[in-house]
Amino acid sequence: MSYQTILLSQEGGIATITLNRPEVMNGLNATMRREIAAAVTEASAEARVIVLTGAGRGFCSGQDLGDAKSLDAADFERVLREEYEPMLNALYDCPVPTIAAVNGPAAGAGANLALAADVVIAAHSAVFVQAFARIGLIPDAGGTYWLPRQVSFARAMGAVLFAEPITAEQAAAWGMIWEAVPDADLAATVQARAIHLAAGPTTAYRLAKQALRRGLDNRIDEQLALEARLQAEAGRSHDFREGVMAFLGKRPARYQGH
Known part of the structure:
Protein backbone atom coordinates (compact mmCIF):
# COMPACT_ATOMS: atom_id res chain seq x y z
CA MET A 1 0.00 0.00 0.00
CA SER A 2 1.24 3.49 -0.82
CA TYR A 3 0.94 6.27 1.75
CA GLN A 4 0.63 10.04 1.40
CA THR A 5 1.18 11.31 4.95
CA ILE A 6 3.41 8.67 6.53
CA LEU A 7 6.46 6.62 5.64
CA LEU A 8 6.60 2.88 6.30
CA SER A 9 9.88 0.97 6.19
CA GLN A 10 10.83 -2.46 7.41
CA GLU A 11 14.19 -4.09 8.09
CA GLY A 12 15.29 -6.98 10.26
CA GLY A 13 11.88 -7.51 11.80
CA ILE A 14 11.57 -3.82 12.75
CA ALA A 15 8.89 -1.73 11.05
CA THR A 16 9.19 2.06 11.32
CA ILE A 17 6.18 4.29 10.78
CA THR A 18 7.16 7.94 10.39
CA LEU A 19 4.53 10.66 10.56
CA ASN A 20 5.50 12.73 7.56
CA ARG A 21 3.83 16.15 7.59
CA PRO A 22 6.71 18.16 9.07
CA GLU A 23 5.37 21.43 7.68
CA VAL A 24 2.54 21.23 10.26
CA MET A 25 4.52 19.42 12.97
CA ASN A 26 2.92 16.17 11.80
CA GLY A 27 -0.57 17.36 12.63
CA LEU A 28 -3.22 14.67 12.31
CA ASN A 29 -5.67 14.97 9.46
CA ALA A 30 -8.19 12.40 8.22
CA THR A 31 -5.74 10.85 5.77
CA MET A 32 -2.99 10.45 8.34
CA ARG A 33 -5.34 8.85 10.85
CA ARG A 34 -6.46 6.28 8.28
CA GLU A 35 -2.91 5.64 7.15
CA ILE A 36 -1.54 5.12 10.67
CA ALA A 37 -4.22 2.52 11.35
CA ALA A 38 -3.54 0.79 8.04
CA ALA A 39 0.24 0.87 8.47
CA VAL A 40 0.12 -0.61 11.97
CA THR A 41 -2.09 -3.43 10.70
CA GLU A 42 0.09 -3.99 7.63
CA ALA A 43 3.36 -3.92 9.57
CA SER A 44 2.19 -6.21 12.37
CA ALA A 45 1.56 -9.00 9.89
CA GLU A 46 5.31 -9.41 9.29
CA ALA A 47 7.31 -7.26 11.71
CA ARG A 48 8.26 -8.32 15.24
CA VAL A 49 8.26 -4.75 16.59
CA ILE A 50 6.87 -1.42 15.36
CA VAL A 51 8.47 1.99 15.93
CA LEU A 52 6.32 5.11 15.57
CA THR A 53 8.10 8.46 15.20
CA GLY A 54 7.81 11.86 13.55
CA ALA A 55 9.62 13.60 10.70
CA GLY A 56 11.28 16.95 11.30
CA ARG A 57 11.49 18.67 14.66
CA GLY A 58 8.34 17.31 16.27
CA PHE A 59 6.54 14.06 16.98
CA CYS A 60 2.95 15.20 16.48
CA SER A 61 1.15 18.47 17.17
CA GLY A 62 -2.21 16.75 17.51
CA GLN A 63 -5.28 17.53 15.44
CA ASP A 64 -4.39 19.68 12.44
CA LEU A 65 -6.44 22.79 13.20
CA GLY A 66 -6.00 23.89 9.60
CA ASP A 67 -8.03 20.88 8.48
CA ALA A 68 -11.31 22.10 7.00
CA LYS A 69 -13.49 20.25 9.53
CA SER A 70 -11.40 20.87 12.65
CA LEU A 71 -13.72 23.57 13.99
CA ASP A 72 -16.99 21.88 13.01
CA ALA A 73 -18.36 20.86 16.41
CA ALA A 74 -21.12 18.86 14.77
CA ASP A 75 -18.45 16.58 13.31
CA PHE A 76 -16.39 16.01 16.50
CA GLU A 77 -18.09 12.82 17.65
CA ARG A 78 -18.04 11.26 14.19
CA VAL A 79 -14.34 12.03 13.70
CA LEU A 80 -13.39 10.62 17.09
CA ARG A 81 -15.48 7.48 16.67
CA GLU A 82 -14.76 6.78 13.00
CA GLU A 83 -11.19 8.08 12.57
CA TYR A 84 -9.41 8.29 15.93
CA GLU A 85 -10.78 5.08 17.43
CA PRO A 86 -9.56 2.79 14.60
CA MET A 87 -6.09 4.39 14.76
CA LEU A 88 -5.80 4.08 18.54
CA ASN A 89 -7.29 0.59 18.62
CA ALA A 90 -4.83 -0.55 15.96
CA LEU A 91 -1.98 0.46 18.29
CA TYR A 92 -3.68 -0.82 21.45
CA ASP A 93 -4.51 -4.21 19.91
CA CYS A 94 -1.27 -4.59 17.94
CA PRO A 95 0.03 -8.15 18.52
CA VAL A 96 3.69 -7.09 18.46
CA PRO A 97 5.45 -4.59 20.74
CA THR A 98 5.16 -0.93 19.76
CA ILE A 99 7.62 1.84 20.59
CA ALA A 100 6.87 5.56 20.30
CA ALA A 101 10.13 7.39 19.60
CA VAL A 102 9.16 10.92 20.56
CA ASN A 103 11.66 13.14 18.81
CA GLY A 104 10.10 16.50 19.72
CA PRO A 105 6.88 18.10 20.95
CA ALA A 106 3.84 15.83 21.32
CA ALA A 107 0.71 17.87 21.93
CA GLY A 108 -2.98 17.15 22.32
CA ALA A 109 -3.97 14.03 20.43
CA GLY A 110 -0.32 13.71 19.42
CA ALA A 111 0.69 13.22 23.05
CA ASN A 112 -2.03 10.64 23.55
CA LEU A 113 -1.10 8.85 20.34
CA ALA A 114 2.39 8.38 21.77
CA LEU A 115 1.00 7.16 25.10
CA ALA A 116 -1.03 4.49 23.27
CA ALA A 117 2.24 2.71 22.36
CA ASP A 118 3.59 -0.03 24.61
CA VAL A 119 6.85 1.80 25.30
CA VAL A 120 7.59 5.51 24.96
CA ILE A 121 11.17 6.71 24.59
CA ALA A 122 11.58 10.48 24.32
CA ALA A 123 14.40 12.85 23.50
CA HIS A 124 15.22 15.41 26.18
CA SER A 125 13.91 18.15 23.88
CA ALA A 126 10.49 16.51 23.72
CA VAL A 127 7.54 17.80 25.70
CA PHE A 128 4.08 16.34 26.27
CA VAL A 129 1.20 18.81 26.40
CA GLN A 130 -2.46 18.10 27.11
CA ALA A 131 -3.26 21.25 25.19
CA PHE A 132 -7.02 20.80 24.87
CA ALA A 133 -8.06 23.33 27.53
CA ARG A 134 -6.20 26.02 25.62
CA ILE A 135 -8.94 25.87 22.97
CA GLY A 136 -11.84 24.97 25.24
CA LEU A 137 -11.90 21.22 24.76
CA ILE A 138 -11.41 18.12 26.91
CA PRO A 139 -8.66 15.55 26.33
CA ASP A 140 -9.51 12.91 23.76
CA ALA A 141 -7.62 10.25 21.81
CA GLY A 142 -7.50 8.18 24.99
CA GLY A 143 -5.96 10.83 27.22
CA THR A 144 -8.57 10.56 29.94
CA TYR A 145 -7.97 6.79 30.03
CA TRP A 146 -4.18 6.66 30.01
CA LEU A 147 -3.11 9.64 32.09
CA PRO A 148 -4.78 8.79 35.43
CA ARG A 149 -3.47 5.23 35.16
CA GLN A 150 0.07 6.30 34.35
CA VAL A 151 0.75 9.36 36.46
CA SER A 152 -1.92 9.33 39.23
CA PHE A 153 -5.25 11.11 39.26
CA ALA A 154 -3.81 14.28 40.82
CA ARG A 155 -1.09 14.74 38.21
CA ALA A 156 -3.45 13.86 35.37
CA MET A 157 -5.91 16.51 36.56
CA GLY A 158 -3.19 19.14 36.81
CA ALA A 159 -1.82 18.28 33.38
CA VAL A 160 -5.29 18.63 31.87
CA LEU A 161 -6.43 21.79 33.67
CA PHE A 162 -3.21 23.77 33.40
CA ALA A 163 -2.23 22.43 29.95
CA GLU A 164 1.41 23.03 30.81
CA PRO A 165 4.24 21.28 28.96
CA ILE A 166 5.61 18.20 30.70
CA THR A 167 9.26 17.67 29.86
CA ALA A 168 10.55 14.27 28.78
CA GLU A 169 12.57 13.93 31.98
CA GLN A 170 9.56 14.88 34.07
CA ALA A 171 7.39 12.40 32.16
CA ALA A 172 9.93 9.64 32.86
CA ALA A 173 10.05 10.53 36.56
CA TRP A 174 6.25 10.46 36.74
CA GLY A 175 5.99 7.08 35.03
CA MET A 176 4.26 8.48 31.95
CA ILE A 177 6.99 7.14 29.65
CA TRP A 178 9.69 4.48 29.80
CA GLU A 179 12.77 6.69 29.44
CA ALA A 180 14.13 10.07 28.38
CA VAL A 181 17.47 10.21 26.59
CA PRO A 182 19.69 12.94 25.11
CA ASP A 183 18.56 13.97 21.66
CA ALA A 184 21.78 12.69 20.08
CA ASP A 185 21.15 9.25 21.59
CA LEU A 186 17.48 8.83 20.67
CA ALA A 187 17.92 7.00 17.35
CA ALA A 188 20.54 4.59 18.71
CA THR A 189 18.57 3.93 21.90
CA VAL A 190 15.35 3.20 20.03
CA GLN A 191 17.21 0.99 17.55
CA ALA A 192 18.81 -1.03 20.35
CA ARG A 193 15.47 -1.42 22.13
CA ALA A 194 13.75 -2.43 18.89
CA ILE A 195 16.45 -4.99 18.06
CA HIS A 196 16.09 -6.47 21.54
CA LEU A 197 12.33 -6.86 21.15
CA ALA A 198 12.56 -8.14 17.58
CA ALA A 199 14.81 -10.97 18.79
CA GLY A 200 12.54 -11.81 21.72
CA PRO A 201 9.67 -14.26 22.35
Missing part, protein backbone atom coordinates in the same frame (compact mmCIF):
# COMPACT_ATOMS: atom_id res chain seq x y z
CA THR A 202 6.91 -12.63 20.34
CA THR A 203 4.16 -14.90 21.63
CA ALA A 204 5.04 -14.09 25.23
CA TYR A 205 5.09 -10.38 24.42
CA ARG A 206 1.64 -10.59 22.83
CA LEU A 207 0.17 -12.45 25.80
CA ALA A 208 1.88 -10.21 28.35
CA LYS A 209 0.40 -7.15 26.65
CA GLN A 210 -3.06 -8.68 26.88
CA ALA A 211 -2.62 -9.51 30.55
CA LEU A 212 -1.28 -6.09 31.54
CA ARG A 213 -3.96 -4.18 29.68
CA ARG A 214 -6.80 -6.31 31.07
CA GLY A 215 -5.27 -5.98 34.52
CA LEU A 216 -5.99 -2.25 34.50
CA ASP A 217 -9.68 -2.99 35.09
CA ASN A 218 -10.04 -6.65 36.13
CA ARG A 219 -10.80 -7.84 39.64
CA ILE A 220 -8.03 -9.93 41.19
CA ASP A 221 -9.90 -13.22 40.66
CA GLU A 222 -10.49 -12.34 37.02
CA GLN A 223 -6.84 -11.42 36.55
CA LEU A 224 -5.52 -14.59 38.18
CA ALA A 225 -7.75 -16.69 35.93
CA LEU A 226 -6.57 -14.73 32.89
CA GLU A 227 -2.91 -15.21 33.88
CA ALA A 228 -3.44 -18.97 34.18
CA ARG A 229 -5.08 -19.20 30.76
CA LEU A 230 -2.50 -17.06 28.98
CA GLN A 231 0.43 -18.75 30.74
CA ALA A 232 -0.85 -22.12 29.51
CA GLU A 233 -0.85 -20.74 25.97
CA ALA A 234 2.68 -19.38 26.40
CA GLY A 235 3.82 -22.71 27.78
CA ARG A 236 2.72 -24.46 24.59
CA SER A 237 4.87 -22.20 22.41
CA HIS A 238 8.10 -23.11 20.65
CA ASP A 239 9.69 -20.04 22.21
CA PHE A 240 9.10 -21.36 25.73
CA ARG A 241 10.81 -24.65 24.88
CA GLU A 242 13.64 -22.79 23.18
CA GLY A 243 14.05 -20.44 26.14
CA VAL A 244 14.34 -23.34 28.57
CA MET A 245 16.77 -25.26 26.35
CA ALA A 246 18.89 -22.13 25.87
CA PHE A 247 18.96 -21.54 29.64
CA LEU A 248 19.97 -25.12 30.36
CA GLY A 249 22.52 -25.08 27.53
CA LYS A 250 23.93 -21.73 28.67
CA ARG A 251 23.53 -20.24 25.20
CA PRO A 252 21.55 -17.34 23.73
CA ALA A 253 17.98 -18.21 22.86
CA ARG A 254 16.91 -18.20 19.22
CA TYR A 255 13.27 -17.24 19.35
CA GLN A 256 11.07 -17.76 16.31
CA GLY A 257 7.99 -15.91 17.49
CA HIS A 258 5.62 -18.85 17.83
Whole structure:
Protein backbone atom coordinates (compact mmCIF):
# COMPACT_ATOMS: atom_id res chain seq x y z
CA MET A 1 0.00 0.00 0.00
CA SER A 2 1.24 3.49 -0.82
CA TYR A 3 0.94 6.27 1.75
CA GLN A 4 0.63 10.04 1.40
CA THR A 5 1.18 11.31 4.95
CA ILE A 6 3.41 8.67 6.53
CA LEU A 7 6.46 6.62 5.64
CA LEU A 8 6.60 2.88 6.30
CA SER A 9 9.88 0.97 6.19
CA GLN A 10 10.83 -2.46 7.41
CA GLU A 11 14.19 -4.09 8.09
CA GLY A 12 15.29 -6.98 10.26
CA GLY A 13 11.88 -7.51 11.80
CA ILE A 14 11.57 -3.82 12.75
CA ALA A 15 8.89 -1.73 11.05
CA THR A 16 9.19 2.06 11.32
CA ILE A 17 6.18 4.29 10.78
CA THR A 18 7.16 7.94 10.39
CA LEU A 19 4.53 10.66 10.56
CA ASN A 20 5.50 12.73 7.56
CA ARG A 21 3.83 16.15 7.59
CA PRO A 22 6.71 18.16 9.07
CA GLU A 23 5.37 21.43 7.68
CA VAL A 24 2.54 21.23 10.26
CA MET A 25 4.52 19.42 12.97
CA ASN A 26 2.92 16.17 11.80
CA GLY A 27 -0.57 17.36 12.63
CA LEU A 28 -3.22 14.67 12.31
CA ASN A 29 -5.67 14.97 9.46
CA ALA A 30 -8.19 12.40 8.22
CA THR A 31 -5.74 10.85 5.77
CA MET A 32 -2.99 10.45 8.34
CA ARG A 33 -5.34 8.85 10.85
CA ARG A 34 -6.46 6.28 8.28
CA GLU A 35 -2.91 5.64 7.15
CA ILE A 36 -1.54 5.12 10.67
CA ALA A 37 -4.22 2.52 11.35
CA ALA A 38 -3.54 0.79 8.04
CA ALA A 39 0.24 0.87 8.47
CA VAL A 40 0.12 -0.61 11.97
CA THR A 41 -2.09 -3.43 10.70
CA GLU A 42 0.09 -3.99 7.63
CA ALA A 43 3.36 -3.92 9.57
CA SER A 44 2.19 -6.21 12.37
CA ALA A 45 1.56 -9.00 9.89
CA GLU A 46 5.31 -9.41 9.29
CA ALA A 47 7.31 -7.26 11.71
CA ARG A 48 8.26 -8.32 15.24
CA VAL A 49 8.26 -4.75 16.59
CA ILE A 50 6.87 -1.42 15.36
CA VAL A 51 8.47 1.99 15.93
CA LEU A 52 6.32 5.11 15.57
CA THR A 53 8.10 8.46 15.20
CA GLY A 54 7.81 11.86 13.55
CA ALA A 55 9.62 13.60 10.70
CA GLY A 56 11.28 16.95 11.30
CA ARG A 57 11.49 18.67 14.66
CA GLY A 58 8.34 17.31 16.27
CA PHE A 59 6.54 14.06 16.98
CA CYS A 60 2.95 15.20 16.48
CA SER A 61 1.15 18.47 17.17
CA GLY A 62 -2.21 16.75 17.51
CA GLN A 63 -5.28 17.53 15.44
CA ASP A 64 -4.39 19.68 12.44
CA LEU A 65 -6.44 22.79 13.20
CA GLY A 66 -6.00 23.89 9.60
CA ASP A 67 -8.03 20.88 8.48
CA ALA A 68 -11.31 22.10 7.00
CA LYS A 69 -13.49 20.25 9.53
CA SER A 70 -11.40 20.87 12.65
CA LEU A 71 -13.72 23.57 13.99
CA ASP A 72 -16.99 21.88 13.01
CA ALA A 73 -18.36 20.86 16.41
CA ALA A 74 -21.12 18.86 14.77
CA ASP A 75 -18.45 16.58 13.31
CA PHE A 76 -16.39 16.01 16.50
CA GLU A 77 -18.09 12.82 17.65
CA ARG A 78 -18.04 11.26 14.19
CA VAL A 79 -14.34 12.03 13.70
CA LEU A 80 -13.39 10.62 17.09
CA ARG A 81 -15.48 7.48 16.67
CA GLU A 82 -14.76 6.78 13.00
CA GLU A 83 -11.19 8.08 12.57
CA TYR A 84 -9.41 8.29 15.93
CA GLU A 85 -10.78 5.08 17.43
CA PRO A 86 -9.56 2.79 14.60
CA MET A 87 -6.09 4.39 14.76
CA LEU A 88 -5.80 4.08 18.54
CA ASN A 89 -7.29 0.59 18.62
CA ALA A 90 -4.83 -0.55 15.96
CA LEU A 91 -1.98 0.46 18.29
CA TYR A 92 -3.68 -0.82 21.45
CA ASP A 93 -4.51 -4.21 19.91
CA CYS A 94 -1.27 -4.59 17.94
CA PRO A 95 0.03 -8.15 18.52
CA VAL A 96 3.69 -7.09 18.46
CA PRO A 97 5.45 -4.59 20.74
CA THR A 98 5.16 -0.93 19.76
CA ILE A 99 7.62 1.84 20.59
CA ALA A 100 6.87 5.56 20.30
CA ALA A 101 10.13 7.39 19.60
CA VAL A 102 9.16 10.92 20.56
CA ASN A 103 11.66 13.14 18.81
CA GLY A 104 10.10 16.50 19.72
CA PRO A 105 6.88 18.10 20.95
CA ALA A 106 3.84 15.83 21.32
CA ALA A 107 0.71 17.87 21.93
CA GLY A 108 -2.98 17.15 22.32
CA ALA A 109 -3.97 14.03 20.43
CA GLY A 110 -0.32 13.71 19.42
CA ALA A 111 0.69 13.22 23.05
CA ASN A 112 -2.03 10.64 23.55
CA LEU A 113 -1.10 8.85 20.34
CA ALA A 114 2.39 8.38 21.77
CA LEU A 115 1.00 7.16 25.10
CA ALA A 116 -1.03 4.49 23.27
CA ALA A 117 2.24 2.71 22.36
CA ASP A 118 3.59 -0.03 24.61
CA VAL A 119 6.85 1.80 25.30
CA VAL A 120 7.59 5.51 24.96
CA ILE A 121 11.17 6.71 24.59
CA ALA A 122 11.58 10.48 24.32
CA ALA A 123 14.40 12.85 23.50
CA HIS A 124 15.22 15.41 26.18
CA SER A 125 13.91 18.15 23.88
CA ALA A 126 10.49 16.51 23.72
CA VAL A 127 7.54 17.80 25.70
CA PHE A 128 4.08 16.34 26.27
CA VAL A 129 1.20 18.81 26.40
CA GLN A 130 -2.46 18.10 27.11
CA ALA A 131 -3.26 21.25 25.19
CA PHE A 132 -7.02 20.80 24.87
CA ALA A 133 -8.06 23.33 27.53
CA ARG A 134 -6.20 26.02 25.62
CA ILE A 135 -8.94 25.87 22.97
CA GLY A 136 -11.84 24.97 25.24
CA LEU A 137 -11.90 21.22 24.76
CA ILE A 138 -11.41 18.12 26.91
CA PRO A 139 -8.66 15.55 26.33
CA ASP A 140 -9.51 12.91 23.76
CA ALA A 141 -7.62 10.25 21.81
CA GLY A 142 -7.50 8.18 24.99
CA GLY A 143 -5.96 10.83 27.22
CA THR A 144 -8.57 10.56 29.94
CA TYR A 145 -7.97 6.79 30.03
CA TRP A 146 -4.18 6.66 30.01
CA LEU A 147 -3.11 9.64 32.09
CA PRO A 148 -4.78 8.79 35.43
CA ARG A 149 -3.47 5.23 35.16
CA GLN A 150 0.07 6.30 34.35
CA VAL A 151 0.75 9.36 36.46
CA SER A 152 -1.92 9.33 39.23
CA PHE A 153 -5.25 11.11 39.26
CA ALA A 154 -3.81 14.28 40.82
CA ARG A 155 -1.09 14.74 38.21
CA ALA A 156 -3.45 13.86 35.37
CA MET A 157 -5.91 16.51 36.56
CA GLY A 158 -3.19 19.14 36.81
CA ALA A 159 -1.82 18.28 33.38
CA VAL A 160 -5.29 18.63 31.87
CA LEU A 161 -6.43 21.79 33.67
CA PHE A 162 -3.21 23.77 33.40
CA ALA A 163 -2.23 22.43 29.95
CA GLU A 164 1.41 23.03 30.81
CA PRO A 165 4.24 21.28 28.96
CA ILE A 166 5.61 18.20 30.70
CA THR A 167 9.26 17.67 29.86
CA ALA A 168 10.55 14.27 28.78
CA GLU A 169 12.57 13.93 31.98
CA GLN A 170 9.56 14.88 34.07
CA ALA A 171 7.39 12.40 32.16
CA ALA A 172 9.93 9.64 32.86
CA ALA A 173 10.05 10.53 36.56
CA TRP A 174 6.25 10.46 36.74
CA GLY A 175 5.99 7.08 35.03
CA MET A 176 4.26 8.48 31.95
CA ILE A 177 6.99 7.14 29.65
CA TRP A 178 9.69 4.48 29.80
CA GLU A 179 12.77 6.69 29.44
CA ALA A 180 14.13 10.07 28.38
CA VAL A 181 17.47 10.21 26.59
CA PRO A 182 19.69 12.94 25.11
CA ASP A 183 18.56 13.97 21.66
CA ALA A 184 21.78 12.69 20.08
CA ASP A 185 21.15 9.25 21.59
CA LEU A 186 17.48 8.83 20.67
CA ALA A 187 17.92 7.00 17.35
CA ALA A 188 20.54 4.59 18.71
CA THR A 189 18.57 3.93 21.90
CA VAL A 190 15.35 3.20 20.03
CA GLN A 191 17.21 0.99 17.55
CA ALA A 192 18.81 -1.03 20.35
CA ARG A 193 15.47 -1.42 22.13
CA ALA A 194 13.75 -2.43 18.89
CA ILE A 195 16.45 -4.99 18.06
CA HIS A 196 16.09 -6.47 21.54
CA LEU A 197 12.33 -6.86 21.15
CA ALA A 198 12.56 -8.14 17.58
CA ALA A 199 14.81 -10.97 18.79
CA GLY A 200 12.54 -11.81 21.72
CA PRO A 201 9.67 -14.26 22.35
CA THR A 202 6.91 -12.63 20.34
CA THR A 203 4.16 -14.90 21.63
CA ALA A 204 5.04 -14.09 25.23
CA TYR A 205 5.09 -10.38 24.42
CA ARG A 206 1.64 -10.59 22.83
CA LEU A 207 0.17 -12.45 25.80
CA ALA A 208 1.88 -10.21 28.35
CA LYS A 209 0.40 -7.15 26.65
CA GLN A 210 -3.06 -8.68 26.88
CA ALA A 211 -2.62 -9.51 30.55
CA LEU A 212 -1.28 -6.09 31.54
CA ARG A 213 -3.96 -4.18 29.68
CA ARG A 214 -6.80 -6.31 31.07
CA GLY A 215 -5.27 -5.98 34.52
CA LEU A 216 -5.99 -2.25 34.50
CA ASP A 217 -9.68 -2.99 35.09
CA ASN A 218 -10.04 -6.65 36.13
CA ARG A 219 -10.80 -7.84 39.64
CA ILE A 220 -8.03 -9.93 41.19
CA ASP A 221 -9.90 -13.22 40.66
CA GLU A 222 -10.49 -12.34 37.02
CA GLN A 223 -6.84 -11.42 36.55
CA LEU A 224 -5.52 -14.59 38.18
CA ALA A 225 -7.75 -16.69 35.93
CA LEU A 226 -6.57 -14.73 32.89
CA GLU A 227 -2.91 -15.21 33.88
CA ALA A 228 -3.44 -18.97 34.18
CA ARG A 229 -5.08 -19.20 30.76
CA LEU A 230 -2.50 -17.06 28.98
CA GLN A 231 0.43 -18.75 30.74
CA ALA A 232 -0.85 -22.12 29.51
CA GLU A 233 -0.85 -20.74 25.97
CA ALA A 234 2.68 -19.38 26.40
CA GLY A 235 3.82 -22.71 27.78
CA ARG A 236 2.72 -24.46 24.59
CA SER A 237 4.87 -22.20 22.41
CA HIS A 238 8.10 -23.11 20.65
CA ASP A 239 9.69 -20.04 22.21
CA PHE A 240 9.10 -21.36 25.73
CA ARG A 241 10.81 -24.65 24.88
CA GLU A 242 13.64 -22.79 23.18
CA GLY A 243 14.05 -20.44 26.14
CA VAL A 244 14.34 -23.34 28.57
CA MET A 245 16.77 -25.26 26.35
CA ALA A 246 18.89 -22.13 25.87
CA PHE A 247 18.96 -21.54 29.64
CA LEU A 248 19.97 -25.12 30.36
CA GLY A 249 22.52 -25.08 27.53
CA LYS A 250 23.93 -21.73 28.67
CA ARG A 251 23.53 -20.24 25.20
CA PRO A 252 21.55 -17.34 23.73
CA ALA A 253 17.98 -18.21 22.86
CA ARG A 254 16.91 -18.20 19.22
CA TYR A 255 13.27 -17.24 19.35
CA GLN A 256 11.07 -17.76 16.31
CA GLY A 257 7.99 -15.91 17.49
CA HIS A 258 5.62 -18.85 17.83
